[in-house]
Amino acid sequence: MSGLAVGLALSVLSTAWAESAAAADVGLPDNARVQILNAWQLGGRAVREQAQVALAGTNDELKSFLDTGMARARSEDERVAALAMLNSAGPGVRAAIQKALSGSDTDLHLFITEGYKGPLSDDRRAAVLMVLNTGGKAVVRDANKALNDGSEKALNTFLQSGQYAARQEDEQGEALAMLNGAGPNLTQAVNRALNGTPADVTQLLDKGQYLARARDQESLTIGQLVSQAESAGRRAREATAAAKEASERAESASAEAKKAAKIAADQSTAAQADSVKASSAAGRAADAARGAADAARTAVAASRTAITAARTAADAAQAAAGAAAAASQASVRAYNAASAASKDSSQAASASEAAKTARDTAKMARRAADAAKSAADASSSAQESSAAAARAGQNAASSAASAADAAEAAGVSQAQAKRARDAASLAQSAANTATASANRAATLAGRAAVAAREAQTAANSAAGHADAAAAAAEDAATHAGQAADWAKKATANADAAISAATDASNAVKQAQSVAQLARDTEAAQLAEQRALAIEVAKKLKAEESQDQAQSQQAQAQQAATTQATSDLLAQAKAETDTAKAATLGRRAAVNLMDSAGSWTRQAAQSALTAGDQGVLEWVTTGYTKALGLDDREKVLTLAKLNRVTLSEAAQKALASSDPRAVTDFLLHGAVDVQSDDYRVTVLETLTGAGKAVTAAANAALNDGSAAALHKYLLETFPRAKAEDNSVAATAALNPAFRVIRLV
Known part of the structure; x- marks a missing residue:
């Protein structure tokens, strides 16, 4: 072996020995860099950044990360994950999350890894029971x-x-029953x-049947009215349960978002002198703002569901009022039959049938009354849920704004501050929608x-009249033509019939009044759908603008990173x-x-797990x-495309011996061809x-x-x-503008 080769070998060995000794001095394990790379690959935002x-x-920074930094960053990511879960979790998991968030980092980690399993199992059974309690035969x-x-x-x-x-099966059965x-x-x-x-x-069960019946000028039987009342009451309970659950999720999420925003603000203030900590604080604030925005959107869903509960409760009330009118009318007929039988024995059979x-x-x-009571209770609960949703939405918006302020106060990451401010804007918009919806729902x-x-x-009351009328008719049928004082009984029956008829008239008026309420709730639903569509359009537009801005920023950052990387490699x-x-x-x-x-990515990651010599190679x-x-x-991917020229x-480029050909x-x-x-x-x-x-x-x-041509297709088109679409949308909404454009 030459002296130069021996010298190089000794140099490499001495460098490796020096690195190993330095690592040992600070207590680093041999695979420290591999551990950290694995953490980066599997971790959330905070873990990856640190x-x-x-x-x-x-080596000191490696040790600091492994000793304490990774655990702190993991806890931060786990808090973000737990906050996000609140917007979809059931009551058991929500309670467990809130308990974990109020505890230590260890408590939170135990919940994320194992602790959620028991509450989730309980929530799963509770959710099935809730569906069972409001379901039809197939669902049950x-x-x-x-x-x-x-x-x-x-x-x-x-x-x-x-x-x-199962619900589809129940609804099909309900629809088939209407054919009778x-x-x-209605048949069509x-x-x-x-x-x-x-x-x-x-759609038929919710709305279509009523329009078809109106076209048929059909008068529903009391049995059909009761079925409608019970069906509407069941749907009202189902919608109310959903609204209550959604409002509770929104309240829990907004409460934790408020805590997260305060923590982010405190950390931003404390980290002013430390740029690394300040950057992490800004990221935490942005995460908190995003969590608050999610909570506000959950509040919107709760308010919308409350309106649905109100509409179905109105349907139940209308059907129950109709049933009351029908029962009162049956009472009138029974009283009249009783009067006739008291005087004429040949009317006994008619009186018996009327009874x-x-x-x-x-x-x-009475079944209709029970359905109406159920709908009334559901509607009252929906009113409470809508108020809770409105509070949650506004609290979430306030928390998002506080978190955005905290991100800006950190003063080191404009990207994180913008992410937080955008989330706060979405949260406020969602909160406003939730509040307006909640007010309508309430x-x-x-x-x-x-x-x-x-x-x-x-x-x-109608049921009481009907029972009394039945008793009178039964008595008249038993003693038909035998009453000496039939005139007196006829007068009493007539008075009772008048009272029942008055109740029937009042019930009809009430049904008509509730019909107006039903129309108002349907109009509110349409207004809510319109408001939601506008909100969604705003959100999609904001996301589109954000995507475009991020794409442009990413291209600029990529160029800057590429240049920075080239400079670092040259240095x-x-x-x-x-x-x-x-x-x-x-x-x-x-x-x-x-x-x-993939080759560049894997090579860079491998270099980061290597020693100094491996990095230099x-x-x-x-x-x-x-x-x-x-x-x-x-180039190989392009060669496999079904486009002959390309x-x-x-x-040809792949087969070339020129190292610059590819x-x-x-x-x-690739563009020219x-x-x-x-x-x-x-x-x-x-x-x-x-x-x-x-x-x-x-x-x-x-x-x-x-x-x-390439630039046009990639950027200009x-x-x-988008500009043409904007003009077309404006023209569709503004006839005057459309005329101007045409001129």
Whole structure:
């Protein structure tokens, strides 16, 4: 072996020994860097950010991360995950989350890893029971089957799919029952729904049947009215339970978001003198703001569900009032039959039949009263839930604003501060929507509760009349033609009949009044859907703008990172001190840990787990080699496309002996060879195009270069299309503007 080779070998060995000794001095395990890389790969935002800092740092920084930093960062990520869970968790898991968040980091970690399992199992059973309590026959059957099985799989299957299939079965049965005695329009509506989708059947039960019955000028029997009242009452209970659960989720989430915002504010204030801690505090504040925005959106869902509960309660009240009117009318007929039988024995059979009808009617009226009571209770509960949702939404918006202030106060991360401020803006918008929705829900739920209780009273009163009338008719049938004082009895029956008729008239008026409430709740639902659609459109527009801004920012950051990485690599190559060169190399490798190229990404990560010598090898040869392999993969992908010109050019670049052939192809050749394809695609965009697209496309076609056509398709066309869409939307909403555009 030559003296130079021996010297190099000794140099490498001495460097390795020195690194091992230095690591041992601070108590680092041999695989410290591997542990940290694994943490980066599996961790959340906080762990990844701090792991990157450690991997680019000194042995002391590696040790600090492993000893304390990773646990702190993991706890931060776990708090974010726990907050996010609050918006969808059941009551048991919510309580466990709140307890864990109020405890130590160890308590929280135990919950995230194992502690959620018991409460989740309890919530799963509770959720099935809640569905069972408001379900029809098929739902009850399948829910009991899942509960009797008791396994996680059976319960999950029912909650995720089984309950919906069972509900469809129940709704189809309810729709089929409507065909009995139905008029032509209702028959047609039912058959169309049954031949359509499950959503069509639901629509029929909710609204379509009433329009069809009106067209048939059909008077519902008391049995049909009772069925409607019970069905509406059941749906009201179901919607109310959903509204209550959603409002409780929103309140829990907003309460924890408030705590998280305060913690973020305190940490931002305390970290002013430490840029690393301040950056972490800004990230925590942004996470808190996002959690608050999620809580506000949950509040919107709660308020909307409360309006649905109010509408179904109004439906139940209307049907119960109709049943009360029908029962009172049956009482009138029974009293009249009793009077007739008292005088004429030949009317005994009629009196007996009227008595039986009145008895049956009384039973059904009491069922309607029970349904109305259930709807009234549900509507009152929905009123409370809507108020809770409004409070939660505003609290969440306030927390988001506080968190955004904290992120800005940290003063070190504009990106995190903007993320927090954007989340706060979305939270405030959602909170405003939730408040407006909650106010509508509270008003309508209150009116529906009053109407349902009045309908309950009317139905019970009608049942009492019907029972009394039945007793009178039964007595008259038994003693038909035998009463000496039949005139006196006839007068008493007539007075009772007048009272029953008055109640019937009042019940009809009440049903008509509730019908107006039903129309008001339906109008509120339409207004709510419109408001929600506007809110969703705003959110989508904001997300689109944010995506575009992030894309542009990412491109700028990528260019800056690429340049910074190139500078660091050049500095590392020029540095004669091994330790300093390795430090520069690690900083460059950290920039490439998330590289889109798999070879570059893996090589950078491997370098970060290596010692100083391994980093220097990556700096001198490893990076360039990995970059070349990524370029070849890109060209190979293009070569496999079913586009002859591009594929042949790519294959030619891959087969070339010129080391620059692949890179040159990616930089220029891949665009140039597709010039004709680009031109065809640009021409296609002109079909039905607006003014902005037409102008931009013609400009690219007039230029004619592959670069101009490529830029149009990649950048200009999306912007021009958005401009034309905006003009078209404005014209659709503003007829005057449309006329101006046409002129």
